[in-house]
Amino acid sequence: MLAAKIFHWVNIVSIFVMLTSGLQIYNANPVFGGRGGLHIFPLFTLGGWLAGGRHWHFAAMWAFSLNLFWYGIYVFVTRRWQHKFVGANDIKALQKTQNPKRLVYAWHRIVYTSIIPILLLSIFTGMGMYKPAQFPWIVECFGSWQALRIVHFSSVPIVIIFVLIHSFLGWKAGGEKLTESMFW
Numbered sequence: 001m002l003a004a005k006i007f008h009w010v011n012i013v014s015i016f017v018m019l020t021s022g023l024q025i026y027n028a029n030p031v032f033g034g035r036g037g038l039h040i041f042p043l044f045t046l047g048g049w050l051a052g053g054r055h056w057h058f059a060a061m062w063a064f065s066l067n068l069f070w071y072g073i074y075v076f077v078t079r080r081w082q083h084k085f086v087g088a089n090d091i092k093a094l095q096k097t098q099n100p101k102r103l104v105y106a107w108h109r110i111v112y113t114s115i116i117p118i119l120l121l122s123i124f125t126g127m128g129m130y131k132p133a134q135f136p137w138i139v140e141c142f143g144s145w146q147a148l149r150i151v152h153f154s155s156v157p158i159v160i161i162f163v164l165i166h167s168f169l170g171w172k173a174g175g176e177k178l179t180e181s182m183f184w
């Protein structure tokens with residue numbers, strides 16, 4: 001499916017830019033420990049300095065958010081949501097099945113489904129930091145600016161762990177053929 005490949009590519013590239021430029025922004029004033037705190041190795045950052053990182057981050061946020069939005073419309077309209085996301089059958093399979101392949105499918109859908117709210121949360125918390133004057137209630141939801149930053153930052157390790165597990169399970173479920181079909 002060409003549409004799936006396009007969504008996948010835009011997602012991968014934009015999340016890569018969000019991650020690396022986000023870490024550049026982080027380095028200007030680390031959430032953990034302030035200016036003297038834990039810094040990220042420059043190899044993993046994008047933008048060169050704070051303003052550069054912000055430019056990349058705010059440019060890629062459009063590609064990332066709109067891609068997710070169009071993907072949502074696409075899975076809804078084409079009814080793909082019915083088999084792409086976790087369902088009661090998968091939970092049953094986890095408890096009952098002796099078939100290792102069925103277990104992989106179940107885990108694959110669980111992991112695939114659980115990243116969606118995480119990505120939406122990164123947009124929500126990002127909006128709170130991007131436009132705090134317009135959306136003060138987003139900041140209030142998290143209690144403090146520091147808590148908002150920590151929740152936003154948490155998308156970094158979660159996304160990295162997701163990519164590893166998702167690639168592994170995709171490969172276990174469909175081998176090289178499925179993996180390649182998601183790219184070319």
Ligand code: HEM
Pocket residue numbers: 015018019021022023025026027029030031054057061064065119122123124125126127129130131149152153155156159
């Ligand atoms: C997977 C998606 C994303 C990742 C991994 C990510 C990562 C990061 C990181 C690591 C930081 C630095 C946190 C800090 O030190 O306070 C950051 C800051 C920020 N991010 Fe994101 N982000 C993502 C998505 C978004 C989105 C969708 C938006 C906008 C809607 C956004 C808006 C912001 C803003 C406004 C800042 C603070 C900039 C500043 O203080 O100058 N982010 N992001």
